[in-house]
Amino acid sequence: MSETQLNGAEIILKALADQGVEVVFGYPGGAVLPIYDALFKQNRIRHVLVRHEQGAVHMAEGYARSTGKVGVVLVTSGPGATNAVTGLTDALMDSIPIVCLTGQVPTHLIGNDAFQEADTTGITRQCTKHNYLVKEPDRLARTIHEAFVVAGTGRPGPVVIDLPKDILMGKAPYVPAARVKHRSYKPQLKGDIKQIEQAVELMGKAERPIFYIGGGVVNSGPDAAKLLTSFVRSTGFPITSTLMGLGAYPASDQQFLGMLGMHGTYEANLAMHGCDLMICIGARFDDRVTGRLDAFAPNSKKIHVDIDPSSINKNVPVDIGIVGDVAHVIEDMIRVWKAKQVRPAQKALAAWWGQIDQWKGRNSLAYKATDTIIKPQYAIQRLYEATKDRDTYITTEVGQHQMWAAQFYKFEEPNRWMTSGGLGTMGYGFPSALGVQVAHPESLVIDIAGEASFMMNLQEMGTATQYNLPVKVFILNNQYMGMVRQWQELLHGSRYSESYCEALPDFVKLADSFGWMGLTVDKPANLDDAIRAMIESDKPVLLDVHVDPSENCYPMIPSGAAHNEMLMNSEDTAGTQVSDQGMMLV
Amino acid sequence: MSVLMAQQDIRTHTIAVLVDNEAGVLARVIGLFSGRGYNIESLTVAEVDAAEHLSRITLVTSGTPMVIEQIKAQLGRLVPVRKVSDLTVEGPSVSRELALIKVVGGGEKRIESLRIADIFRANVVDSSHDSFVFEIVGKTEKLDAFIKLMEPLGLAEISRTGVAAIARGNTAL
Ligand SMILES: Cc1cc2nc3c(=O)[nH]c(=O)nc-3n(C[C@H](O)[C@H](O)[C@H](O)COP(=O)(O)OP(=O)(O)OC[C@H]3O[C@@H](n4cnc5c(N)ncnc54)[C@H](O)[C@@H]3O)c2cc1C
Ligand SMILES: Cc1ncc(C[n+]2csc(CCOP(=O)(O)OP(=O)(O)O)c2C)c(N)n1
Ligand SMILES: [Mg+2]
Numbered sequence: 001m002s003e004t005q006l007n008g009a010e011i012i013l014k015a016l017a018d019q020g021v022e023v024v025f026g027y028p029g030g031a032v033l034p035i036y037d038a039l040f041k042q043n044r045i046r047h048v049l050v051r052h053e054q055g056a057v058h059m060a061e062g063y064a065r066s067t068g069k070v071g072v073v074l075v076t077s078g079p080g081a082t083n084a085v086t087g088l089t090d091a092l093m094d095s096i097p098i099v100c101l102t103g104q105v106p107t108h109l110i111g112n113d114a115f116q117e118a119d120t121t122g123i124t125r126q127c128t129k130h131n132y133l134v135k136e137p138d139r140l141a142r143t144i145h146e147a148f149v150v151a152g153t154g155r156p157g158p159v160v161i162d163l164p165k166d167i168l169m170g171k172a173p174y175v176p177a178a179r180v181k182h183r184s185y186k187p188q189l190k191g192d193i194k195q196i197e198q199a200v201e202l203m204g205k206a207e208r209p210i211f212y213i214g215g216g217v218v219n220s221g222p223d224a225a226k227l228l229t230s231f232v233r234s235t236g237f238p239i240t241s242t243l244m245g246l247g248a249y250p251a252s253d254q255q256f257l258g259m260l261g262m263h264g265t266y267e268a269n270l271a272m273h274g275c276d277l278m279i280c281i282g283a284r285f286d287d288r289v290t291g292r293l294d295a296f297a298p299n300s301k302k303i304h305v306d307i308d309p310s311s312i313n314k315n316v317p318v319d320i321g322i323v324g325d326v327a328h329v330i331e332d333m334i335r336v337w338k339a340k341q342v343r344p345a346q347k348a349l350a351a352w353w354g355q356i357d358q359w360k361g362r363n364s365l366a367y368k369a370t371d372t373i374i375k376p377q378y379a380i381q382r383l384y385e386a387t388k389d390r391d392t393y394i395t396t397e398v399g400q401h402q403m404w405a406a407q408f409y410k411f412e413e414p415n416r417w418m419t420s421g422g423l424g425t426m427g428y429g430f431p432s433a434l435g436v437q438v439a440h441p442e443s444l445v446i447d448i449a450g451e452a453s454f455m456m457n458l459q460e461m462g463t464a465t466q467y468n469l470p471v472k473v474f475i476l477n478n479q480y481m482g483m484v485r486q487w488q489e490l491l492h493g494s495r496y497s498e499s500y501c502e503a504l505p506d507f508v509k510l511a512d513s514f515g516w517m518g519l520t521v522d523k524p525a526n527l528d529d530a531i532r533a534m535i536e537s538d539k540p541v542l543l544d545v546h547v548d549p550s551e552n553c554y555p556m557i558p559s560g561a562a563h564n565e566m567l568m569n570s571e572d573t574a575g576t577q578v579s580d581q582g583m584m585l586v
Numbered sequence: 587m588s589v590l591m592a593q594q595d596i597r598t599h600t601i602a603v604l605v606d607n608e609a610g611v612l613a614r615v616i617g618l619f620s621g622r623g624y625n626i627e628s629l630t631v632a633e634v635d636a637a638e639h640l641s642r643i644t645l646v647t648s649g650t651p652m653v654i655e656q657i658k659a660q661l662g663r664l665v666p667v668r669k670v671s672d673l674t675v676e677g678p679s680v681s682r683e684l685a686l687i688k689v690v691g692g693g694e695k696r697i698e699s700l701r702i703a704d705i706f707r708a709n710v711v712d713s714s715h716d717s718f719v720f721e722i723v724g725k726t727e728k729l730d731a732f733i734k735l736m737e738p739l740g741l742a743e744i745s746r747t748g749v750a751a752i753a754r755g756n757t758a759l
Contacts, residue, residue, distance in 0.1 A: 121610060126621050130665040133609060150665055184606060184668040310659035313652055 003173035008137050008163070009038035011174055012101065015144040017044050018177050021072050023063070023438055024048070025056040029076025031103025031116060034168040048438060048467060051459035053080050055431035057087020057158075058457070061096045062435030065418045066393055068221055070097040070152045071435065077103040078116030081162075082123065086425060088158045089127040093422025094244060095219055097156035099147050100128075106166040107135055120162045129157030134164070137172035145180040154187030155308040156219055187307060191324030191332060199279070199303045199320050200336045206277035207348035209237045212260065212289075215244030215421070216282020216306060218414045220326035225249070225414045227330040228281065234337070235344055238356055240268035242283050244421045247411030257356065258365075261289040262557050263403040266364035266566060267356055269555075272297050273563035274355070280304045282326045285315040286422070287585070295562030305329045364555045364568060365407050374524050376401060376476045376547040380408040380448065383474060386531045391443045393436045395419065397429040397453030400482035400553045405448040427456030430473060434460060437469040444472070444535060451477040451544075452501050461514040464540040472534050473542045475507065478549045486552045491559075491578055507544040515539075522546035559585035594650040598627065599674040600681055600751045601658065604759055606666040607633050607641040614664050615643060624649065624657055628683075628726070630748040640668070642759075646726075646749050671759050673751050681751035685729050690717045691740030699739040706732045717742070 006014065012035060016024070023046040028036045039047050050056040053075045060071025075084050081102040091098045105114040121133045130150050132143050143161055151159040203209060211232055217224050225248045232239050232255060239249055240260040249256055258265035260272055269291075272278065278300045283289070285304075290296045293315065302318040304311075305326060312321035322329055367377045380401075394409055395418040396402040402419055411417050418436060420428035433447040447454075454475055464471055484499040511518025517539045521530035527545070534541045552573070555566045560582025567573050605611050612631055619626050628646040633639075647657060654672070661670045673679040687708075689699045692715070703710065703720050706728065712719035722732050726749060733744060753759070 122613070125610065125614060126617050131610075135609075155663075182665075185665050308659075308663060310656060310663055312659070313655055317652065 005171040006174055007034070008140055008168040008170050008172070009034040011137070011140045011172060012144060012163075012168070013038050013042060013045060014174055015141050015177070016072065019145070019148045020069070021045055024072045024074050025050055025059040025063070025435065026074030027053050027056060027076065027080060029080050029103060029116070031077035031105065031165050032074060032080075032101075032163070032168070034165065035074060035101070035103075047074075048463065050431070051462050052457065053083035054087050054427065055434075055457050055460045055463065057084050057091065057098065057100065058425075058428050058431035059435030059438065060098050060100075061087065061091050061094075061428070062395060062418050062432030063439045064096050064098060064435075065218070065432075066415050066436040067439045068415065070099055070148055073098060073100040075100065075102055076116070077105055077120070078118045081118055081120040085123060085127060086423075088124055088160065090420055090423040090425045090428060091158040092127050092129065094420065095156050095215060096158070097151040098158035099144075099151050100158060100160045102160055102162050104133070104162045104164040107164045108166070110164065120160065124160045127158070128160050129155075131160035131162065133162045134167050137167055137170035140167060140172060141175040142180050145175070145177040146182055148177075149182060150185060154185075155311075187325075188323050189307075189325040189328045191305065191322040191329035193332060195320050195322045196329065196332045197336055199322065200333055200340060200342060202277055202301055202303065202320070203235060203237075203279065203337070204340070204342040204344060206237075207345050208275045208352045209235070209277040209279065209344075209349075210271050210275040211237055211239035211279045211281065212242075212272065212283055213239060213245045213248055213281045214242040214283025216284075217245055217248035217326050218282075220282065222414060224282075224325075224327035224330065227327055227334065229253075231330055231334050231337070234334075236349060237279075237344070238271055238353070240264070240272065242286070242289055242421070243406055243419060245283060246406060247414045247417045250412045251410035252412060257360075259406050261286075262291070263407065263553055263555065265407075266362045266555055266568070267359040269557065269563040269566060270359045271356055275300045278302045280318070281330070282306060284311045287315070290316060291557045291565075292560055292562045295564075297563070362568070364566075367551070369524070371524050374522065374527060374545060374547045376404050376478065376551055377408055378524065379474075379476055379527060379545050379547060380404050382527050383446070383448070383531055384409045386528065386535060387444060387446065390535075391440075392416065393418070393433075393440060393443055393445045395429040395433040395436060395445070395447045397447070397449045398424045398426045398483075399450040399453060400478070400486065400551075401448055401450045401476040403483075403553045404476070409448075426450075426453035430454060430457050430471075431460045433471045433473075434463055434469050437471050438467070446472045446474050449473050449475045450482060451475050451479065451504055452481045458510070461510075461516065461540070465515045470538055470540050472540070474534070475542065475544050476547050477504075477507075477544050478547050478551065479504065480549055482551075483553070489552065490573055490576065491583060507542050511542040517541045518544070520544040520546065558582060594652065596648055596650055597654070597674070598646060598648045599654050599672055600679065600749060601645045601647065601661070602671045602673055602751060602759055603643040603645065603661055603667060604669040605641050605643060605664075606668065607639040608666055611641070611664075611666045612643070614666070615645075615661065618660055618664065619647070622656075622660065624653065628748040630750055644749055644751050669759055671753070673753055676753065677757075678754040679751050680754060681725060681749050682723055683726050683729055683747055683749050684721065684723045685733070685744060685746040686711070687720045687722065687733060687736060687741065688717060688743040689720065689736050689740045690742040692716050695739045699736060702732070702735050702739075708732065
């Protein structure tokens, strides 16, 4: 008996539905018209029409990061695929699970410079976790199922499936997901128990320990964050988080020292510098975190838990490198910790906390508020106060506002904070917020934006209007590419070359033209009312907050410096000489 | 990294990689090396199991111990990679390379090249009145030495296969 044959486009939709996909972010074109036709004929999977393919990938990223599911993108061949490249690279750097379907010219034309042909698998090979070119209709269903496994498991990442048009129209039987097994891809979830025991032993002896956690905890899922929180509490150790890990441990908790790294708190960075045991969980020793490597936590033993063996010993050699999934490894750690009845070195720990409290006393995030001009930090504090008791998701663009958001907005749970960390993609935050809103239609979703970044993907305002996605864009408008200006001040004698934002639009009118609500505010006294109006509107809102254009983001570890060489304020900065080596760093 | 690297010694390693023989797999491996700035001193690839669609890539690369570990971990995370084995550290192994070497000229030099070829157990696989093509098999260093000796004797062209290597004893990848 022959199995029922479907055409390629139907197979794709069936496979997506089998994978539990509810929504696809996409943009049509000649090479994917058969898929759009199949979409038209069904109503199981929603399609969100974006305005630019980069926006589609960032939306899928926001959707994925806020739900833990795989985000799905559909774009056409050639320019559709190349427009998606920035988003794919972003997802690769931040370990976000994405499946991106790209159209392709029919197989017999591949390599002929056909109309809208691009070597998509060639172009995206280095910016995806994996990619496929499907050359037989028979392979289609299998490839899609496999792509979801690769994207969503292990260290998550983007996967591209390139689909020649003849494959979309060819016929083949459908293969359900359960029948697909991969031959070589098997991420390791359980950690080595011997190493876990050694790690726990070190924790029992540590006098100045610190947990350094990252995005891997979020990747591992909400259980990982719960397990981690309970374990950290039972140790009584201080804990800091990377930009990507914010929310994996509740920010309001006593043991939390705030973010570490280039714009991290004084106490987090000095505790990293002075620790005798570092327990790194799901973080990757990024250069923004370590500062100068030869001065990084010089007198410490290091434990590193990571699902990707290539993250271990990449930048920083560690004493115990445990390959495994955060939730699995911590579960074992808790078990061993209890079984061995570990009692941390209480006296030493008390002294360590004494030292940390002293560092906290520096109040490193302090800024000078005024009642004449809105300080950006103040704006985020007020936004936090106004939204903390609501069901809120925050995304950001890239720049100073992003760092202030990380410093001043307190996240109590994972998956509430979406930001572009690894690639630092301006224009990420707004489409990402739309993706979050699609996943959580009743929630409050806010993009904390810089005016320059918002300009990079503002075309998606139309998408928000079309699908009634009431996102809020909270622009900290300093009329500068503030982060660039800050570096020019520090490194290039305050020569503000091309970092001033000329010819900005009237954001209120812009909002108006898309059917949004537009608001502007420039007095501290009016800020709370503006924020309230923004939150209470059931429309998308653009709130243009005019902030102090000269404010800089502190503390700051300048490039090439160590954790204990932080700049605390502009007076510190004035006398700073960055080394030649530091000048070369990004 | 540079500071750490300078303090450690750089060594040459031969790495065997078993991969699913699918489109683009070689490009992935090469792209990994160029994208991350690793050296490739030699690379060979061929299908070794047609039924299972498996190919074996043999790579010779060099780096500090930390970099070599990175290379292996990075190779291991490529989706079509089945196994990665560092033949340099995982026990004794044999490695061989084959070269075809063309030497052009006559007279004394021609005779001398033939004499040296004999010492190196190189075979003559083609000859004309004023040229030889030698085939030589052996370790990379042996080939290097032979080529060096041919230089003054009319060396005209070299084609080398790159290194193939395998562990000694009864273990299999
Ligand atoms: C302007 C700007 C300034 C920045 N300043 C800072 C700063 O001051 N401080 C800061 O921290 N960052 C900063 N960043 C972000 C920085 O560039 C990096 O993106 C970030 O530090 C990386 O976070 P992470 O180490 O948590 O790694 P991620 O990129 O989140 O990687 C996660 C790690 O966890 C592993 N992993 C994934 N899933 C699992 C699992 N299930 N189990 C175990 N492990 C898993 C992965 O293999 C990976 O190694 C800044 C970025 C920008 C754009
Ligand atoms: C696509 C892209 N181009 C350039 C940069 C470099 N860059 C980093 S921050 C920044 C300025 C951001 O300005 P704005 O969005 O206004 O934020 P602010 O720093 O002023 O808060 C630039 C240009 C980048 N990160 N991304
Ligand atoms: Mg700005």
